[in-house]
Amino acid sequence: MQQLKAIGYTEYEAKSYVSLVKSGTVTAYQVSKNSGIPRARIYDILKSLIEKGLVLKEEKIDGTVYSPLPVDVFLEKAQSNWQKNYQNLSNKLKQLETTEESPDNQILILKEKTTIISYCRMLIRKAEKRIIISLWDDMYEEMREELEEVAEGVQIQGITLHVDHPIKTVDLHRITHFTEAPTSKRWFVLSIDAKEMIYGSYVNDCELAFYTNDQVHIYLLEDYVWHDVLVNRLVKRNKDNLEQWISEERKKFFMEDGFVEK
Template identity: 25%
Template sequence: MKNNLLKILKNLNFTEYESKAYLALLEESPLTGYAVAKKSGVPRSKIYEVLESLVIRGDIFVSYGSTPQYIPVPAKELIKNRRLKAEETFEQAEKYFKKFERSANDRENIWNITGRSEILDKVKACILSAQKRILLEIWKEDFKEIESELKQAAQTGVIVTIIAYGDIEADFANVYLHDRSREITEEYDGRWLVFSVDDSEVVAGIVSHGKDSRAAWTMHVGLVMPITEVMIHDLYLMEIMEKHRDVLEESFGENLISLRRKFSIHPDLKKHYMK
């Protein structure tokens, strides 16, 4: 029991001698320095140095008189103080290290991510860093794995907009259902994911090939801008199609098939990126 308590105190930044002195005072107080040394096993030559360190840190109190006596801060109060101090330290760390998150080097690099789980893990991390807006193109098969993080971001005020391939329901987001998800999956021979956060960071790639899935993550403005803007133009098109489908299909065929033919380089109209 005592060894466990000593270990816990060490994890709270007590030295071995400080831990022994503090535990001795918890068991019995007030005590003189001599009595603390005798009860705790801390050498008498070190005890006053140890007690002074605890006093300065606020872990024990001293009553000065002809013979100084010491009492401990109650354990419950000690834990509370340590927790508050730790939270304050983390807040300061977040504040002062934030400027290093997006260094000049990061903004010039394009990082390759291999593996579906690894890609989704990176997207989750990016979601939790969002401050203003998330744009996302995703299939329903992959949505569930990042739904919790998206909902958490939305609860902090981040605007979440999803272009959904398949029936995705998310009352915390603006969801645009793409009405050709099955055909597109066949046409492209797979599912992609495109993610943009705060117009400053993107993850984009194929996520339907398991460990062979490939994506890129970057803050390079040369990719962030066009990828983000393509997603926004997809949203424009979906809004326009919803309101004027009849007129557009009269000009370009069902689901704009003549446009797909016009801009395809393959006779089967399928994409062959993965071959």
Template identity: 45%
Template sequence: MIENSLINKLQNFGLNQYEAKAYVALLSIGTSNAYSISKVSGIPRARIYDIIESLTNRGFVMFEETSDNVKNYTALPADVFLERIREEWSSNYDDMEKELKQIEAKEKKDDIYISTVKGEKNILTFCRNLMKDANEKIVVSIWDNMYLELLPDLQKCIERGCKVSGITFGVENPISVLDKHRMNKIHNSVEKKPWFILSSDSKKLLYGHSSEVNGNAFYTEDSTHIYLLEDYIFHDIVINRFIKKEDNENIAVKMISEILNEMKSDSQK
């Protein structure tokens, strides 16, 4: 029996459902005639010849004709088929990437746009692309789970000479270029939804709920947004370094507590 998951995957690479079923069926039974392929694949006999012809024209199926005018078909070996699919996909991807980026470059947006990025995988992929495209610097404010997901990408940025700076929350031993934030009551609030900020070259910004929350993040190229959130991160760094260097840490802790109490009082008005 042909697995539906395999058929669905083959459809993602340009085969229609019947083509995928016919190729897999033929691969499983070996050289055979149209009747047997139809029987094993479940493709109606009225359609099987069209489907085989389509696969033959694409080079995925080979055939030989016997002396009594009967055609026998053989599937292209799996390794050859997969390489063909890889080449076609890679070529289509390269063409699509070039065309989409050309279109994007032509579109000049005068208004300020903030786009929503939804879901864990999309947020992580967006972050990785921002870091990959950065030429000069990355500035981050990030919690532990997302930090671990993106650590290899941060390290790659550093290795290629891109400056990385920022602050982490709940990370015991962050990489040396990132500061460790002192935890306080406001970080353990009722909502308990960690956040992140990632700025790339001070030109592109993604911020919002940490990826594991599986919620929303927001992307913008607005310079005001970028300035304010980078400034927020740098103020965080300054305060935390101040606390570490303060001769009498209790004074610093008391000052932070007073500020947090003021914030709490204001929010309850």
């Protein structure tokens, strides 16, 4: 039971509790049998679980039996523990944090899927004017909520792949042999107000991304997304007098004029 280990219990403790939840009130011997924990260890493990309040002991005339803390009680306990701990942590860390101005031209390496996603979500919430994205479906779903939340006050431009109902203002990538190849490398780009940006390889792969506030990087990658959008629109359009049309489209995309803040 991986989830129980994640909240601080050992493998044996997790197995014991789960076994007890399955079986109800039984003897220690039975717990050992059901859970596969060596008989010799079951008593000290149950003891530690009793100390932690996860298991209830009942001494009867004909021996001792153990019951699991009811699941709903356990969940309530776990939740309120977490809440307290989180509140504490939050307060302390926020007090400590020195709000130094982050220097320009930074490129930070982000690792670990949940870190990358959390960072993206924070940035989206911070956006004030324009967000440019290039996202595949699973990544989009991870930040759908945040995007839809800010969509009213912020222009969201860009392209999505395989996403079912993205924000109306973004383009949908046409299906090509390239986008369908399972081996093709997937990248994503998320640019916030042309000031900050996260881009990287795709979450399911090696879980690596970069944060930057460097203007050159931002320009290049925004343009990269723009070209992707452009080609896509061209294919759809397929007409003449492309040149002027492209420049108009580009202006509209980047909102280089006529954009009025709400």
